[in-house]
Amino acid sequence: MAFYVLILKDKEDDTGVTYCFGPNEDHLGSLWLDKSSGEVKELQETPTQNSQALFQRAAVKVRQYWKKGLFPEKTCWAS
Numbered sequence: 001m002a003f004y005v006l007i008l009k010d011k012e013d014d015t016g017v018t019y020c021f022g023p024n025e026d027h028l029g030s031l032w033l034d035k036s037s038g039e040v041k042e043l044q045e046t047p048t049q050n051s052q053a054l055f056q057r058a059a060v061k062v063r064q065y066w067k068k069g070l071f072p073e074k075t076c077w078a079s
Helices: 051-067
Strands: 002-012 016-024 027-034 039-045 072-079
Touching: 002 027, 002 051, 016 051, 027 051, 039 051, 051 072
Parallel strands: none
Antiparallel strands: 002 016, 002 072, 016 027, 027 039
């Protein structure tokens, strides 16, 4: 099964970054990344059947960028 998760930066401050994520721009959830620890919390589920799988993949992707000190405006997970 193929996965595509669109990940869009919503807002950023000194402590964290909020991203919207989902299969497309019409079905988005949101997550928050703590800039100091790299901890990712789901704020809102995507309104889809496989919302947990989408969150897990989005969380992995934003943590990969966090480890490099990057917080992109737009990225994706594709497999």
